[in-house]
Amino acid sequence: MKDLTVGRYLIESLRKIGLNDVFGIPGDYAINFFKLMEDEGINLIGTCSEQGAAFAADAYSRMNGIGALCVTYCVGGLNTVNAVAGAYAEKAPLIIISGAPGVSERNSGYLLHHMVRNLDSQFNIFKELTVASTQLTDPYTAASEIDRVIKACLAHKRPVYIELPRDMVHQKCALPLKEADIPVYKNLCATKEAIEEAVQIIKDSAKPVIIAGVEIRRYKLEDKFLELLESTGLPYATTPLGKCVIEESHPQFIGTYMGKIGLEKVRRYIEEADSVIILGALMTDTNLGSAQLDITRTIYATADCLNIKNHCYKDVDLGDFIEGLTRELKDIKRHLIDTIEVHEEDDFEVISDNSITVSRFFKRFGKFIRPDDAIVCDIGDSIFGSINLKLPENTIYLGPVFYTSMGYAVPAAIGIQIANRNLRTIAVVGDGAFQMTGHEISCCVKYGLNPIIFILNNKGYTTQRHLREGSYNDIHNWSYHLITELVGGGLGLEVNTEEDLEIALEKAQKNTDSFTIINVHTNKHDKSDTLHRLTTIFSSKLGCSQ
Structure with missing residues (x-):
């Protein structure tokens, strides 16, 4: 029988709650644990950035009931802060595992690379973003601490943080003396x-x-x-x-x-x-x-x-x-x-030469969705344009509606398909959000995933543009559909008219072997009725006139 170590106990604890997939990026403080996970058969999903890993793990948790990511100390962990904050705000149960300097290194008198103010800086930051946290510095209590933190994640449906010093991964540990108990008071x-x-x-x-x-x-x-x-x-x-x-x-x-x-x-x-x-x-x-x-x-x-x-x-x-x-x-x-x-269904008839508009796109998009699809929408008109669609049976719909962080949808689509590869996954994302995390589409090629990704390309930040216009809302236009050449796979399509959209939808429907990315050009001042109402309300709070 293999010796029970802190690292092995943590891996077995993940497996007990249905986790065999872990997202993340290694670093020298975490690489021993990455190697152990690989040796123990954990499916490691390496992303392009730690924020991408956290967004993907967040979506995975919303599908699976819990998710996990593993990163290195500070330069990795602090890159996940925004995404973990979103998981906390929207109650997504997520386990963050971070490597850290070894216990034996902590009193050396040297400043250790990746440190900020002190060795506990990252731990203290994550206390604000989680319902439970621990530093596994003692092999005698490590197993009990792992149990306590994971149970808190499951009970409260919010993130937890586990800091694993690199010299503790292979330290022998004992089984907990008693099962961790999260008190549940029912009056x-x-x-x-x-x-x-x-x-x-x-x-x-x-x-x-x-x-x-x-x-x-x-x-x-x-x-x-x-x-x-x-x-x-x-x-x-x-x-x-x-x-x-x-x-x-x-x-x-x-x-x-x-x-x-x-x-x-x-x-x-x-x-x-x-x-x-x-x-x-x-x-x-x-x-x-x-x-x-x-x-x-x-x-x-x-x-x-x-x-x-x-x-x-x-x-x-x-x-x-x-x-x-x-x-x-x-x-x-x-x-x-x-x-x-109360709810009216709109028919859709293609007007071939018409430039595509936001409202017309979503009317057609609603007809494209099939039962059992998973839809993930980024913030902005990707969400506000789709939120009133009446979706078919067994449809899954995800979007950061409360925390409203840009850049969620593309890595989230990856997390959804890792959780269930049989789901047809469709992401809708604005061009501004895509420029933040769209490079994670590379993972679709790496892991053989096939989401359909629509980019609403209006050359800027639409929501902000309708709050207060300015050059700061403009972004550089990319040929998004050509990213397939950069990552070495996928089908790229470009849409300007309603006829273009019909052709693109037909091709996307048939392409099940790789991801499809559809670059949908819209007027930079166009917006959905829902976004118009939202920006009208928010503008008054800002003292802006639309």
Whole structure:
């Protein structure tokens, strides 16, 4: 039997929670652990940058339930900070493993390469971005620390940080004396009272409605949520971050709610309801779009809190609350509403010589999506133009709607396909975001991946342009479709007109052997209706006039 070492215990701990893929880039402080992972059969996904690895691991975690990346000390780890911050903000469970100077090196008196202020600088930074962190400096406690941190990641659905000094990788360690325990407090009395109060409000309502958020997916509550819907007949909307938590083909689905930013019919339906049940949603400006909800008519339940009108209940489990609503409301099922009144489907007829516009692109894009596709959209009109599409059954939709970091979509598409190579994965990304992380497309050639990537090319930062115009919003135009020549693979296509788009879609559909990149030229001042509403609201906050 192999000796139990700190490195081996960490690898086995990853495997126990379903992780056999690790994203990252080696360095001398991490290379011993990289070698051990390779020897132990871990599938290592090397990306072009550490930020790309973190974005890919984030998307992988949203697909798989947890993800992992491994980097070297400071010059690697600090490159992941932005992406890890996004994972924390949007509740993506992610394990960050970083190499570090050896324990035996720490008192040498020398400044060690990659150091910043002191040897703990990176560790202290990651404390702000994670729900648990550890430095594995003691082989006697290392296994217990690994267990504690990983359990925190699974419990809270947020990133954790493990710092592994390079001379600890092969240090023998002991199994934990006892299993790590993450206390879960459930107040049964508070749960009972909250369910009773919520049920009475819903029963007294003539027009109740549900808003579903991302925590329904993060905590694997889809089945419980679906049972609530089908037992009660209540109509529901999702937030942008919670889009596709269950199938949008469901007859009770009314659309994506974004407050003033979203579709007027959906906004009016939600805000005119006499009770609004919000389940698992993050209350953020971009996620709920400056929502105008009356707190006296609102039931708001998440994994962290439960508020009913002005009452606050603590330690109420979100899943238990949903189950309780289902149990108490199933005997008063309401008639299904006609959701067609709220959500209208548009037909699309090609006008061959027309220059492609953002709105026309997304109308056609909606028809291109098939059941079981995975869609990942970068921030800007990539998200705002697609957010109101009613997607077919079993579609997966990802996008950084709350944290809104540019550069997510291309590495995320890689993470999605590493998690499930059978998924047809489609990414939509702006040209500005592509210039930040688009070089990760090289990984598609390296690992035989075949996503379809649309670049909305309007020569600049569209959202910022419509907040305050200036030359700082212009970027240098690339021939994005020619990147295939640089990376040695893929199919590159260019689109200027609606006819060009039809030809490109047909070719992309047939190309299953490699990635397809489609350079879609649009006017630099063009934008979706959703982005127009968002920039109008944000401009007023900035004191700008559009």
